[in-house]
Amino acid sequence: MHSLMSLQFEPAWSWIIIVGLFAVAVFVIRSAYPSQIRHLATTRQRLLQLCRLAFLLLLFLVSLRPSISVSNEDQSRSVLYLLADSSRSMQTEDGGGGRTRRAAVAEFSTSLKPLLDTLAEKCEIRLRDFADQIASTESITAAADGKLTAFGQILDLASEEMARDRVAAVLLLSDGRQAAFGDLDSDPAAAARRLGRQQRPIYSVGYGGIEAGGSQLDLSLEELDLSREVFQGNALPVRVRLKSTGAGGKPVTLRLLLENRNGVPEGKSGNLEPAAAVDSAKPVLQVTPGSDADEQTVQLQLVPEQTGDLKLAVEAEALPGEARRTNNRVETIIRVRRGGIRVACFDIIRTEQKWLRKINDSSRIQLDFQAIRTGALSSRAQIPDRFFEPGRYDAFIIGDVPASAFRPDQLQALARCCSRGAGLMMIGGRRNFGEGGYGQTVLASLLPVELPAVNPQTSGPRKMLPSRDGLSHFVMQIAAPDQNRQRWEQVPPLTGANNLQLRNNSLAQILAVSEDGLPLLIGQGTGPGRVLAFAGDTTWQWAMQGFEEEHARFWRQVIFWLTRKETDDSQAVWIQASPRDLSPGMPTELTFGARDPQGQPLTDLQFQVEVVNPAGKASSLIPRSLGDSSAAEFLETLLPGDYWARVRALRDGQPFGNIGVTRFHVLQRDPELDDPAADFALLREISHASGGEFLSEDQLREKLQSWVEQGLPGLSVRRQEQISLWDNWGTLLLLTAILTTEWTLRRRSGLA
Template structure:
């Protein structure tokens, strides 16, 4: 509505009227001094124009316009850009597609309100960010890759983005599932703030709610990360199958071997039946270890109809299959240092299984001890007889042991006061098996007092030297003799009568004056080792643990006919073999050398399945004695299978690189919590219901637009606009220009015509 008004000078119409009368009187009474009527009319006209401008300027006429419209405000639309929006919404499309459709419809529907409402678009995940210049097509270039969802951050960001301008409302789209840690009262506190301000919150839930069909999930869990196996051995694969929403359904599970070349071989199949809506099935399946090599063992449950998350349907274990393991029976009569350190050394190797049996001398009244089936063929691969009397085992069991060694088992006899001839073995069934000659006259009574300086003993300290080159005594280095000279001397040893003269019998270690200390031989298809000493624990105690470990391992492997290359090896370890993308995982590569103060420049690399190399930087190198350790961190990698390779930088080095496979898995909370929470979004919107807040599905955007328009209509208020002539620079200058122009022209004409 428009109306006319005047605002005279000094707010007085009388003053303006009086001034106008004076102006008119001057125009009438003061006439131009000429008798020419035409010239008189022109001059009077110009004076009249100037006078009229003055009269108008004194009365200041204007127009008042009264209108009703909403004051300008900001509408904030928050859209969810977390990874869970890539999950299915229904059978036709995913959540992100439906959210884009909802935004497009909303943006187009709000265009008629653009004059009074500024739309701001906010993306939220773990953090928030404004999307500039929002259009219906803005989300076409946005990627939902957020690792967490923080609804409180979204609501807080919506308030902050308005930047002091009145809020017309907040529209929050998304699946409503809070995956980020909640700080304080979360989104509810922000909704209460909006309520206090009279600002409505409108939610648009997207995604299926929990329910019998939408909550379906089958997974594999609790599978060990790795196995160390021996070829041909049976082992148990144990894991769990959590099932949700699959009551009464038999779910297939299969186990597959994946070799180094990527070839898959089906190992086993089972079916797991869930009798309740939520169950966890414990499954244990016996398998036979394949040929030696490295494998991935995949355990997978078949994807079920309606499953939203399938990344948990498969778990992988890393398997190292060795060429047959060694089962060792160690029988000892003296619980002294040697047995303790020997057991500790052999148990460090995953391919050796050690069983220990102590037969104390104070049990002699109950000898022989019944050892059950331990001496049966195939029960153990190697037998170690320590300082134990032959009567403690008994002739029958020793005879069975002799047959087992002849059939292919290995035998180690150690030094001591009750071994060999002194222990009664010269007259036992093992006399033909042991590779040295024994004197029955040296038999020592079990209860007799031990004299250290006896003819069958060599008094210490004793220096040991190799008698010949052999895999058992090759401890590495260019000069094995020099390595043996660095080892601590032994405390004493048995004095052998001498080695047997037979094929395969060899003296490998001897004293500096030629007395045999270690004699190897063969019996049937088995191998034997006769050791005169029992104080190699001294090596460990004096910092030569690697030499101790390698020596006894090489003895065992020679008995198994599996001579090991004496080349030094890197021991590579990972904190975990299967870990999440964001996990902080370290590794250690340890090289323990016989030679001290040896330093290797190591390099570490990550290889993916296509053998693309990613170098590992920031390695930490520490050395202590003859041990060198390199540590580092696995860099951030995308989900997949990888190999960690650590080796010498010098490619000409004899030291081989070591590889260790691992898996990076996607364990994002966004992807493991697939259910939407529309109820929570509805509750947030209902907090502001008294101000028009509410919840709408993505298919009800038209209703939401109507609600927003109605809300803006309710916010309309009378707006009065007043226009007064001369108040603004434009009209003021126009009046001045008319007045000045009229007077200038009038003065110019008077001069031209010669008037005073």
């Protein structure tokens, strides 16, 4: 190490101004000051003039702002790093000439050996393989078996290894494919910037193609879209994104698989079996991609019959010659609950049934609509017999449909369903009730109203309001109890209504009336079943005029009441996971709590939560309160497979209620090979963030050659230190001392 010192000046103004001012000041002191002190002794005069000139000289030096510059030149040995990607994406055979990317890296590093050997005379060469960890190696081979690529972590680990070493440069040979998750998925650019601040530039070279697998045959399923909660017996639509490469014109079969948990204990996974193909299900579908790079959304449908947490999968059958198959299946967990409601609705095509069908947005209710043709097409209105199979439907709604649209045996079957507990509702129309001929059918005894043959529908607005009994009835609760009547008064009126008259000696309840007291909604029990007669058929106007929530709530509660599902039979202690299907390393949030028999949350309990991973390892979690419920985050999701979460509730140290159980699923994915497309943009960002460059193989070879000829960057480091001679305490104290001395002399001489 060599040191060099020099004196430097940085004048506050130009030299001419400073020297001029100093000369003027000296002239004034030499000419004017002696006359003021000539009566003093000669020694005292000289001391005072000396103090004044010393102060002036010090000010002159301060205005020049002098400093000492100390330069140190460090020529100690530096280090050159070569990092070679050894992750599995480097196995992709698009490195040119049929080689893998890793083989191309190995061949290139071998060609650099003469240059590296020459540079080794001036610096240390360190070869490192990397994937999710960094490892020292003697040579770069064609082997690549790393499961993940975590650039952010690799650069941080390399920085730790470098410690205080003087690193001339880092050479990075990779495809730029970042495949990391969880804690490993740190920002590569941020790590590169940290290296840049340490004067450690990264020079990267990219390998591979930017298209995933090029034209290699591959089917991939992504973006599984479905309701994660469904009721037993209801149809569940399942949408999935199919990406196909190299499969243009080839038929692709997709099928739904559902877990069979019969005889399988809790904590164990059942076998996935093809979903049953029932009338309303479509568990298998065949599509044909239109091109070799095709994407399309495919919809399938199943009807789950088992209840509980069930694993569901969508699978694309592998095509002949398809090498990568881990992305041919996506899986999730659905919760199938008891108490799903299936409703059959018979009506003409009109606005009311269009809005009524929106009730299918609820995962609990499935409304199957059967359109009834009228006029010249009425002879074709064949109603399938499956609608009247015992137990198939929980409730029936008859709209503007005459009794003649049903065969007599179908009406008999419908009546038998009602006698076994199914609900029945007839809504307003011009061709139903008595006008539709129902007074002469088996349904007449079920309906709570008179059914005269001539009973036309009236026109004009009819405001629907709760009756005295209806104000507190479940069906009529569209707002909080203290706001319920006010909300009904705000709802738009119906346009027309049937004239309903309560049947003589009926025990039915009038639940809603018009402003002039005419019945609009009448309900009664018929043994195990329930029946409603509704005079209106224009509730769709509520939704169109800003009361969509009230419209939906009214119809949901109508169906819940008809099917005796207005009470919730959920378990006291519950737990949910969100999301329920995740990629390896993604966290999931567990939410849990407890409720009393009325469904109100219990907040005086303590919870114990544990998660068992696919290997059988149990992990306890620490709950945090969310008010009415609690939550805990689970992070250890590296293993693919099923995870079981259990929550126990304690009150005063004693167990309370049931043990809540749920399940979530970590997908079986290969993050390196599912999408092995090279990412040169990331390599370019890493290089630029560190102060380096993104290069081709030839450009890197030329740069190494220049380093051989001209020396490595940073081989000789010059450090410079500035020592100020004026901006310090010493100068201030010296100025103060001179002024104090002059003042003391003047005071003693009687001049102060």
